[in-house]
Amino acid sequence: MSTEREIYIYNTLTRRKERFEPRTPGEVSIYVCGVTPYDHAHIGHARPSIFFDVLRKFFREMGFRVTLVQNFTDIADTIIDRARERGMEPLELARHYSEAYLEAMDRLGVERADVYPKVSEHIDAIIEMIQGLIEKGAAYESQGSVFFRVDAFPEYGKLSNQRKEELMAGARIEVDEAKEDHLDFALWKRAKPGEPSWPSPWGPGRPGWHIECSAMSLKYLGNSFDIHGGGLDLIFPHHENEIAQSEAYTGEAPFVRYWIHNGLVTMGDEKMSKSLGNFVTVDAVLQEYHPTFVRYAVLQHHYRSPMEFSKGQLETMKRGWQRLNRAYQEMLEISPPLSVERAREQGAPEELLAAVKGTQEKFLRAMADDFNTALALASLFELIRDVRPYLAGASSASAGEKAGIGAALAVLQRLGAGILGVLTEDDVDEGAARDGASDELVRGLVELVLEIRANARKAKDFATADHLRSRLQELGIVVEDRPEGTRWSFKG
Numbered sequence: 001m002s003t004e005r006e007i008y009i010y011n012t013l014t015r016r017k018e019r020f021e022p023r024t025p026g027e028v029s030i031y032v033c034g035v036t037p038y039d040h041a042h043i044g045h046a047r048p049s050i051f052f053d054v055l056r057k058f059f060r061e062m063g064f065r066v067t068l069v070q071n072f073t074d075i076a077d078t079i080i081d082r083a084r085e086r087g088m089e090p091l092e093l094a095r096h097y098s099e100a101y102l103e104a105m106d107r108l109g110v111e112r113a114d115v116y117p118k119v120s121e122h123i124d125a126i127i128e129m130i131q132g133l134i135e136k137g138a139a140y141e142s143q144g145s146v147f148f149r150v151d152a153f154p155e156y157g158k159l160s161n162q163r164k165e166e167l168m169a170g171a172r173i174e175v176d177e178a179k180e181d182h183l184d185f186a187l188w189k190r191a192k193p194g195e196p197s198w199p200s201p202w203g204p205g206r207p208g209w210h211i212e213c214s215a216m217s218l219k220y221l222g223n224s225f226d227i228h229g230g231g232l233d234l235i236f237p238h239h240e241n242e243i244a245q246s247e248a249y250t251g252e253a254p255f256v257r258y259w260i261h262n263g264l265v266t267m268g269d270e271k272m273s274k275s276l277g278n279f280v281t282v283d284a285v286l287q288e289y290h291p292t293f294v295r296y297a298v299l300q301h302h303y304r305s306p307m308e309f310s311k312g313q314l315e316t317m318k319r320g321w322q323r324l325n326r327a328y329q330e331m332l333e334i335s336p337p338l339s340v341e342r343a344r345e346q347g348a349p350e351e352l353l354a355a356v357k358g359t360q361e362k363f364l365r366a367m368a369d370d371f372n373t374a375l376a377l378a379s380l381f382e383l384i385r386d387v388r389p390y391l392a393g394a395s396s397a398s399a400g401e402k403a404g405i406g407a408a409l410a411v412l413q414r415l416g417a418g419i420l421g422v423l424t425e426d427d428v429d430e431g432a433a434r435d436g437a438s439d440e441l442v443r444g445l446v447e448l449v450l451e452i453r454a455n456a457r458k459a460k461d462f463a464t465a466d467h468l469r470s471r472l473q474e475l476g477i478v479v480e481d482r483p484e485g486t487r488w489s490f491k492g
Helices: 043-061 078-084 090-109 124-136 164-170 211-219 232-250 282-286 293-300 312-332 340-346 348-367 373-392 399-420 432-458 460-474
Strands: 010-012 016-019 025-034 066-070 137-140 145-148 185-190 203-209 225-231 256-262 264-267 477-482 483-489
Touching: 010 043, 010 256, 025 211, 043 264, 043 282, 043 293, 043 399, 066 211, 078 090, 090 264, 090 282, 124 137, 124 185, 124 225, 124 232, 124 432, 124 477, 137 282, 145 340, 185 232, 203 460, 211 225, 211 232, 225 232, 225 293, 225 312, 232 256, 256 340, 264 348, 282 293, 293 312, 293 348, 293 373, 293 399, 312 373, 340 399, 348 373, 348 399, 373 399, 432 477, 432 483, 460 477
Parallel strands: 025 066, 025 225, 225 256
Antiparallel strands: 010 016, 137 145, 145 185, 185 203, 477 483
């Protein structure tokens, strides 16, 4: 594919869609904030990983060479606290959960990043950057710690679109008497008893949270790289601070050309979070759902929108995923994948080839407009609709019709499997028969309870009848006594 197609990205920094123009023609450099590995990965971690995996594969489809860097924050208070609870060394705990994260993403079909830098392995680069900031007057040492001087960066607040006065009034700011200003943030934290530390010009200590991503992204991607990604919750203070310290250090702007922030995964009204305790691990979800379906469920939402995680929503979306994959698997049995040109040579119907080419255009157009995966998925369903009449008559299909199906299959494989990763050759109806049998069992039991209730009413045992109705109500089953008889339904 050619890189000539225009791609538009919503840039958090400018709060508008902008035409993507890479720093280096034909190349894309991406840094994604990774996890703090102190527990198993949950769906809130899977969402950005899946999205940036798709973004990377789409850029490749467009002909770009992509470099993706994703860090592990393996030095953090949460890791130290969890390691202390378990009687482990903090870095040992972090290594364990870093590997667990990578294994979970492997199962989801997420291609591994080009580099996974860890904070603990980049202490020298971090110290070098801090020293440079001190020399430029943008940072200062105080009582064994080093802080960034926010007043030294007049544009502070430009990413989160806040003035300093607003930040002082509304932000959660770490109070420390060693600071010159409450908004100043730690670049280096002096050592505390029992915590891991490293030697530095200011005494033993460890890096602050924000400096790590700046130091590692600059090391692997250079100044002013293309895309920096992460969740909406990282805009302030993490990414705001990254901009300030990076541009103060390099003297170049912008530090990042395009800031991309994905919406959060919620359970109920709260963000899915390990610290809040309201999370579902990737492993738990994959015990019940196919990995390609999990990707499908994530990609049904535009990346900037919130994603509500619930059993009900997953079950509703599962039907669409099954329909898409059933058609895909039928096509695999009929024809090998063929190019449109090859299919035309074999006599494929022109209206089917037009649908194939139209699907490709709609898909790529949707992805080029701020990575609209939901609209891209919709284009695949349109193709299935156009192919369906040919599948229905597959047993008597001509060679040309089969070739047309092969052309449609090739597009599905390239876009649906190759870029989105939502197609599988596995049995997508696995468990459906069991679920159907369970439904029949439930219905049979409800009918039995209602029969017992009807007999109680005939015997004028209204206390038992009311009790049975009340218990069914508690179980989510609505019972209505009508003149023509008793009716029941599942609540909602």
